[in-house]
Structures are given as structure tokens and as C-alpha cells.
Amino acid sequence: MSLLASETQGSLPFPILTALILVPAIGSVLTLMSSNRRPEITKLIALLTSVFTGALGLWMLASFKTGEAGYQFTSKHQWISTWNIGWHVGVDGISLFLVVLTGILFPLVIIGCDPHHDEKRYLAWLLLLEAGVMGSFLSLDLFLFFLFFEIVLVPMYFLIGGWGYDQRIYAATKFFLYTMVGSAFMLVGIVTTALLAKNDLGHVSFDLVEIAEGANFATSTGRWLFFAFAIAFAVKVPLFPLHTWLPDAHTQAPTGGSVILAGVLLKLGTYGLLRFGVYLFPEAALWSREIFLTLAVIGIIWGAVAATMQKDLKRLVAYSSVAHLGFIVLGTFAFTSEAMGGGVMQMINHGVSTGALFLLVGMIYERRHTRLISELKGLQKVAPIFAAAFMVVMLSSIGVPGLNGFVGEFLILIGSFNTARWWAVVAATGVILAALYLLWAYQRVFHGEPDEANSTFRELRLREGLVLLPFIGIIIFCGVYPKPMLDRIEPSVKAILERVEEKTGYVAPHPMVLESHEGGEG
């Protein structure tokens, strides 16, 4: 608890987190206001803004104090004083890499994926989206979080609806409404949480830190509130059976939109479950863990089986996301420090590898104007470098040792084996299924003799290669040397676990002790 209480003010001379949110927002307005006659300047503004934001993110990463669990670089200002709502932002080990990933992904998307029309509006929406995502990860105020969580919908809606494929409007509307239904419950939950906090704090408070430290909710109240939050996040993750918006949204979104959607937007759900579910309502989270574990495992298997059946390469990747996010939820609700830490790490890994997969699928579509697996054949012969890049990314997605996907999945499985044994066992088959559908897809697309249509498939170009390079770099670095990342994630995860233990009397198994049989399946 003491760890959570200590809020360390970073050593940076200016509010870097506020800048991380405001820079892309300002960039978005500037992009929109730039002249129609000079599209290259518009693009330059957008690119510079996103690169600058990414650099700020990396700077924050460099000055982040490793080994501290509390929030760093916090800044807090009154905003709507009548309702006690403040601008309170901070970053800890859980949000740190998500913020950095957001900072890295956006410039890559801006360089790597060109929209086919209306570039100015596309870029403006993209930057607004970045501001919203950053805000969601950094907010330490429930109102502020909801605001960003919800505002993210608007740019994403227009990105899918305006620049997507044939069914784009249907997909965009479905995405918007699904998420909004979840948010409806969360808003009532947030308001109620803030009002009930008055009983313990003496005043209405939307401040996450204040509520977590000072407020105690009655058991049943806590459970209701937890579910109000959890519905919103379960839609966002998406958790089975609320996942049906995802394949549509992913498939219909433009490549850039898919990369962002898979890379960071889905993480709003898993991040939210951890930060606003487990952390804020530990008792309820522990009480309901079997529901979430079961849904997560169903998601893993369902996503994998569905992915195997897909004829469309992009839809296949989309369903693989359902499976991968199941792993993250499994890790979160296993309540061991390895599994939770692995879950946080897997959020980043999935963002990197699935983001890269969507980029590659987008490149295939650019060349062949089809995503149907049956139309593609023998690409390895004509584009070996492209095939190699696809291979590395795909293996990372499968979770092959030495690449980043392995670290996260391994930690999740090993951690949950103690406390959620049978769920872990079933989930492990998901890893095998992942190998099945991805390798099979690779075989069908890349192996064999290219037919006429595929024999002119263009090799990876320099710009495309440069965009993929950071992804592959992260994939290999995190796979070989995950320690720096885990060192920063772990203290915050442990602090959450300690909080759960303190509030509920639950005892997490000691790390890496595999023989405890009493961990129990429930």
C-alpha cells in the first residue's frame, strides 16, 4: 500500500504527460487548418507531430524510475471544481509501455499507410485518435478517463467509415454502438463510485488514487460497480461473447486503422480491467475471476478455431486477436505476479506483432487487391524478403521462443498454472492452435509455385522495409532480452497484487513455486 501511496514526481522540468496528450491534439487541429493546396505540408505537420510525440514517449521511458510502483510524472489540476473533477495524469509500470507503444505506432502508421483520398482529414482524425488513446492510458481521474475512452470512438468511427472497405459503414456503426453500450454502464458506474466515495472521503471524488486509497465499498456494492466497469472493458477487449464487432471492424478498417485498433485500442479494455477493475475493486475481481477466466479461455479457443476457418487473411488475423487478448485476460485474472506481468507484457507484444501483421496484410492487399487466401500462392518465390518479414512477425504471433510473443504467453501460462490450473491447460492448446492456423495460412499464401497473378508480386520496398524494421527490432529485442521491460512492469503489478491480498485476504502463490497444490482451481 505504501508503494501505491507514494507518488513520485518525475525529474522532468515540464508536465511531459500533459504534453503527450496535447501535442497530438494540437497537431490534429493544425493539420485540419493547413492549406488544401500543399498536401505535402499537411503530411509533414502530421508526421512531425507524431514523431515528436513518440520522442516525448521515449524520453519519458528513459527518465522513468525503474523499480518504483507508484505513479510518476504526475500532474494534477482542478478542472470542474463544482463536481470535484481534476486533470490528473500519471504513469506507472502498467501504462508505461502502452504509452511508448502508442507513441511509436502512430508515426509508423503515418509513414507506412497512405489513405486513398482526403489525406488531410485522415491525418487529422489519426492524430486526434492518438491524443485520445494517450489520454486514456494516462488519466488518473475517472471522469477524465471516461472522457478519453469515449472520445476515441469518434476518430476511429470516421477512420473506418471514411477510409475502409466495402462494408465499412456497417462495421464502423457496429463498432461505435457496441462500445457505447458498454460505456453507458461504465458512466453510471463511475458516477456512483465517485458519489459513494463521499462516505469515506467526506467529499465526492473522481480521483482514482484518492478513491483507491481512501474509499471502501460494501461487498455487494463493489461487485455491482465492478461489473458496470467490466462490461465496458469486456466489449473493448473484446471478451467472448461480446467480440463480434471486432472481426468486422478490423477487416473493414483501412490498414492504418487496423494497426491502431489492434495495436493500442484493444488494450484500452485489458488495461481498463486491470486499472479500474482489479485495482479499484479487488474483492469483486477476485470473486468473479472464474467468470473471466472461463470467458477468456473460451475466447482463446473460439478465436483460434474461427481463425482457422477464415478465407480472408485479414479476418484470420482479426480472429487471432480475439485469441491473444483472451490470454491477456487469463493472465490478469490468474492473480499471480507472473501471469499479471505477463499479461501486461503480452499487451505490448500483441500490439507489436499483430500491428505488423496487419501492415503486411495491407501491403499484400495493395499489391494484389485481394485478401483471399485462395487467391494468393507462392509469394515466397517472387518476394523472399517480404516472406521473411512475414515469417518473423508470424512466429512472434505464434509465440516461438526467442521472439517476444513467447515471453508473455509463457509467463501467463506459468503464472496461471498455479491458481487456475485447468484454465491454463486448456489455454495452452490455444498456443498450438495458433501455430496451426498461422503456419497453415503461411503455407497456403507463400509456398508453392506462384500462378500468373502472383508472379508479379512486388518485393518489399525500402519505405515499407523501414516501417517494418522497428517492429521486427522490438520483436527480437523483447524476445531475447525482456528483462528491462519486466523490471519496469513488475513493481506496479506486484503493488496491485498486494492490494488484492490486503483487501481480500487472498494469498498469491510465491513466484516460481510450481509445486503448490493448494492454489486451487477456484
Next chain:
Amino acid sequence: MGAQTINYPAIDWLAIAPLIILLSGMMINLVIAALTRVWPRAWYAIGTVVLAVAAIIVEMFIWHDINQDGSRIIINNALSIDHFAMFCWIGIAGALALVSLSTAEYLRREDLEGPEVYALYICAAIGAMIMTASNDMIVLFLGLETLSIALYVLAASHRRRPDSQESGLKYFILGGFASAFFLYGIALIYGSTGTTNISGIGNVLSTEVFVNGDDAMLLAGIALLIVGLAFKVAVVPFHFWTPDVYQGAPTPVTSYMASVGKFAAFAALLRVVTTALPTRAEDWRPVIWVLAILSVVVGSVLAVVQTDVKRMLAYSSISHAGFMMIGIESIGHSGDVEGLPATLLYLMIYSVLVIGTFTVVSLVTRTGDDGSDIGSFRGLGKERPALALAMTVFLLAQAGMPLTSGFIAKFGVIQAAAANESYAIAIVAMVASVIAALLYLRIMISMWLSDEESGDDKREAIKVPFSAGIVVAGSAFFTLLVGVWPGWLIDAAQAALQLAK
């Protein structure tokens, strides 16, 4: 010798100065109109805006005056001059200014130029202001009729459109019916309490104990009163006139009905429930609960299946009225602490939103005011990006998206509901607002995302006249400003809590 002297009440001239300004302005308008030939262009509109602004300035003075001297009841207990009344007066005068501006070019386009529309606007505003400040049921009724009769005529004021005539007639017949209910309610309440004074009724009801069963007349009176006002604010099941009237009336008039009409009727309802009937909350609260739930659900669901934008917005206004009812429902639990500011905030925000929205609609409907089909919006994003962007802001705000005023409005109401543990109503309302979001998305899709423009290329190009541009830009600015920096408006609504009783 038996001549009786009449005791004239003392009159607080400052407090009723806004009413006098508007009234004399209206008279001058009519006299000049009768004596001179029709003035071309927007001179009448400019005159009305000047009047409205003058009224707002005086209202600000009165607000300041109340800050120092406290609120008071004037003219023989007829009018309450308090922050609540001033908040509403400023809102109504603001709406008058905005709608007059948006009407100016509309009338020119439709070849209807003439002064009487503005006189009727002002007349309706006076009625609305009297309603919001009235401390006597009879005064309230006078205000209601002044407002309503002006609106009946306004609804029918497009002389060449049969739809407009139909709209006016429908509104008149159903409105007259509702007024009768309302008046009968007053009579019954007078019968059981012996007074028509609103604060007087409150005093009587707080001291007098009805023996079991004896309060039937009072309850019937309350019920009829609620029916009359529910008709005016258009909540389900008293909403049937709304779609037809909103669709048929000239579009600027529709925006005036949706803003000023709702403002006045809701303010009256608020004053009646907080001042006259707080002790009978157990009796009227369940009724309001049902009205609120029905309105948010039915309004949202029926809005989605419409194809005419004006009809959609009419149903969406029913759903918004349901949201405001939630604020009133929470007054029934714990008094005016949470519900009153939340409802006032919602009213102010919604009025600006609805004026902005309908102003865009009136530009898009083009000459003849007939093109309010959703197809008329197709390609607006390409043709008039700035207009489409403003409309997007209004629609997102109506859907309750953060960083717009609509979110603040919804948040306030939901907070009021949650504070009184009305969780069911809060969740139903939020889910209904998701359904309603589909409707706003449909308009946005039409504006931005549908690219087939072939077929109706012969459509008239949309002109954005300067005056309407000011209204749209101003409303959009207000919408975003309150979304980002709502503190001042919330504080103003909070100040309205000190009612003069």
C-alpha cells in the same frame, strides 16, 4: 361615498425591466410595421437581436443585484425574481436572439419577409419569461397562453406550405386541450388548498394534514397539472403532436419551439414541484419516473426509424425531454439539491444545441423548406465542410460525446439520478442514448460517408448566409466551450438553487 380604494401593488421596475424592454420593442415593431412599407432584408431581425441583447444585459444586472440583495417575490407575490428566473430569462433571450438571426435569411429565401414573425417571437419570449418567474398559478397560466398562442401562429406562418398550416392547426387543437387540463388542475388545487399562489400552496401543503382519503381532489389537481405541462414539454405519452408539428412548422420556428418552449415549460414544472409540491413528492415522483423512462426509450427508438431529419430531431427532442425528466425525478427524492441545477444545465445546453442543429437543417432544406429528407444531407461534407463539421459537433453533442456540452448535460443528470440511487433510470437512459446515437450516426453517415452524388446533381447549392453562419458558429463554439470548460455554467446553474419561495 362608498368608493373603495384599490391597493395597487408596489412594482419593482428594475426586476421587470427585461419584460418591459421586450414588450415595448414588440409594440414599436407592430406600430412601425403598420405605418411603413415592409422593410427589406434583415432590419427587423437586427432590431429583435438588439432588444434581446438589451434584455440580457439588464438580466445580468438583476443577477448581480440578486447576488447582493437576495432573491425576492414582487408584485403582490406574482413573480419570483431569483437566480433561477434569471438563468431562464438569459437562456430565453439568448434563444430569441439566435433564432431571430437564423430566421432573417430564411424569410427572404422563402419570400415571406415581414415584421409579424419577429413580433410573435418576442411575444412568445415574454410569455416564456413570465412562466419561468411566475409565483402564481394564474400568472403561470397567462404566461403559458401567451407563449402558446404565439407559437400556434408561428407554426402556421409559412403561408404557402400546407404542412405548415396543418402543423399550426394540430398544435393549436392539442395545445388548447392541454391548456384546459392545466387550468382544471389549477382549479382543483385551488379547491383543496384555497390558494393559487405557488409558494402559498407549498406553505399550505406543508402545514395542513389531509385526513386519509381527503386529498383526492388535490391528487387529481396535481395529475392534471402534470398532464398539462407534460404536453408542453412533449414527453411520452403526451408527445403525439411533436413529430408532425416539428416537421411541418418552418424550421427556425421549430428550433424556437424546441428551445424556448421546452425552457419555459420545464422551468414551470421545476418551480411547481420544488416550491408548491415538495411535500407531495411521494405522489408525483412515480408519475415522473414513468414519463422519464417512457420518453427516453420511445423517443430514441422511434427516432431511429424515421427518414425525415426534422422528424428524427423531433423524436430525439422527446428523448432529451426524458433526460430532463430524470433530473426532476431526482428532485422527488431529496429536494432540489441535485436535480434542479442538472435540469437547468440540460435545458440551457439543449436549447443552444437544438437551435444550432435546426439552423443547419433549415439551410439544408433549401428553398421551399421541403428537403428535410435525410438524403438532402448527402455529400454535405464535400459541398460545405464547415457546415457539416458544425452539424457533426451538434450531433455528437446530442449523442453525449465527451468534450461537447451534451456530455456535461447528460453527466449532470446521471449524477443527480445516481445521487438518489435511481440507478435503474440512469442505466435505462444511458442505454437509450446509445440507441439514439444510431440516429445521429445516420445523419453523419449521410453527410460524410456516402459518396454517391449522382442522380440529384440538380439540387440547389446550399447557401450559408452571414446571419445563419453566426448562429451556427456561435452555437458550435458554445457547445465546445461548455464541453471543455463547463465550470462557469455549472456554477450558474448551482446558483439557481436559492429559489424565492
